[in-house]
Amino acid sequence: VQLVESGGGLVQAGGSLRLSCAASGRSFRTYTMAWFRQAPGKEREFVAAAQWSGGGTNYADSVKGRFTISRDSAKNTVSLQMNSLKPEDTAVYYCAAAFGPTWSVQQGSYYYWGQGTQVTVST
8 A cells, every 4th residue: 555645836925836645455435535734843833624425524724725635536636726835834744645535634543644845935
């Protein structure tokens, strides 16, 4: 089982980036797919999650209204559209998967993890 993120990079404040995560090795159709991030010297934190098809989404307060998570269960992919980026969004972003539907924002609830992709927002 593998989760592979892509789409990170350097962007100016106010700009946009789209992260993608491709899952392979099994179907993640019934899993909750999420994005976490970890800034230098800080704990890994929840960003957004999408339950399986039709199950809903949730977001960290810090990204509500700016980030949008979406998933294509048929293609085993999940994306994170990030708009109005701020320097404080700078972090390594990780894709994660949890068994079944969950509203958990705790990283311990997520079983599979990608290697991460760096997002840097400059002033």
